[in-house]
Amino acid sequence: MPVTFNLIGAGHVGRVLGRLLAARGYQIQQVLTRSAASAQLAVDFIGAGSVATDYAQLRPAGVHVLAVGDDQIVPACAALAQAVALDGSIVFHCSGALASDRLQHAREAGALVASVHPIRSFADPAAVAAQFSGTFCGVEGDDGALAVLTPALRAIGAQVVPINAEAKTVYHAAAVFASNYLVTVLDAALRAYQAAGIPEPVARQLAQPLATESMANVFRLGAAPALSGPIARGDLATVARQQQAVSAWDAATGALYAALVPPTQALAHRKQQK
Template sequence: MKTLNVIGAGKVGTVLAKNFIERQVFSGQQVMNRSLPSSQAAVDWLGAGAAVDDLHHMQPADVTMLTVTDDQIVPLCAAMAEAGLLHAGSIVFHCSGAKASTELQAAIAAGAAVASVHPVRSFADGKAIASQFAGTICSVEGDAHALAVLLPALQAIGAQTVEISADSKLLYHAGSVFASNYLVTLMETALRSYQAAGIPAAVAQQMAAPLARQTLDNVFAMGTAKALTGPIARGDMQTVALQQKMVAAWDQAAGDLYQAFTPLTQAVAARRHSEK
């Protein structure tokens, strides 16, 4: 069984490592976080491996997973190479949605195979996700040798794997940002709009929740065009213009957001009418 080191064992790192270890895909070797107590807490939850807090205390592993912030990937990979943790035949992969495997140049120079693995899922509650990981889509790209190991490893823990191009990572990840991160921002703006109109916060949530949930259900059941309702779908552009002006008077950033959504929504509405 191949050994696994984890550097940056936060929510994503521990969820993947937990599944790899429990299903005996990889054996947990070492975990490194910024502090030894943090590393030890991760090891305790994983139930395998040894905690370290410095690269010079790590031993080379067959597979190393970097689940760190995007701006740490390149310098960390270079530091690993300098510490002698990379060699021909070893595999290094990171879990950034936006960065490609080509960011791991120091590993490539050392003869290691590289890849990126991005689970398309919200990790707000990491421990809950760990037991519900099966069925998660993981977008993967990288060297043939790395993928020959990682694709079956991911499939062994129940992931659905989709191979993508390294050149399209930023655009691909933008889809996840729109579907998840910006959706939160949009709901925050909606709730603030209700409250600015005098609706109590608790009631605003009661208003928004069924609208948001039903709309998302409709999108995935009927498609975006058929799910669209409201003034733009009806062609009430005078209402849209008046509303945008009112929103901008209340909050300029929210007004700009409303205005930015208008032509995109008009395009969806046009498709809706053409599909009738």
């Protein structure tokens, strides 16, 4: 492949991308991390590249990957732009919450910029690398950068999804709703069952079919058609009694219940319009 890659930061995401790109014939040129030891571990995992311990050691490359924490993206980009000739190259970061506009130092140095966010957990890099095919990657940035990155991402098995850079934070919040806050709502259900005297293991058994069937219906039919329950039926008297009872049991959970009523009513309205 004519495109060479430098990795700046090589945590789980950087290591996985590096290994997959190297396996598809892309040249991983250098890996820069905070220490030579961690860079060597990354090179060993990737199976390619050489260790760099300072930005001054980096050589020019076609693509520079900033696989660093969100709070390090701007300073890392600034250090890269100061140390390496970037004119005509591509710089991208892997944050799900920040847009490519955080790479202004690289853009001012003549680089094209982008962000590439693989939408999955990287807790086990080896397992992710082995099962990466089909992973969705949200991308945005300069057209020229995406023209190079999109074929490379597809080569490693990614499904590329263009996103609106101005809505990047809302895009990332979508994952929080679909994952983190879903767990919070299910926790409320389990605690409410326990408040009714049901042991926690049994509560999980009671909640599981409701939760799994509801999620399956959402992904099969869409959110509005999947909605059921008192709000969908227009039984607001039951909703009011439940909200009062939950608030009396646990004020914080009652506030959560109350906060969910208006958006659920809007969802029920959408269901009625279909």
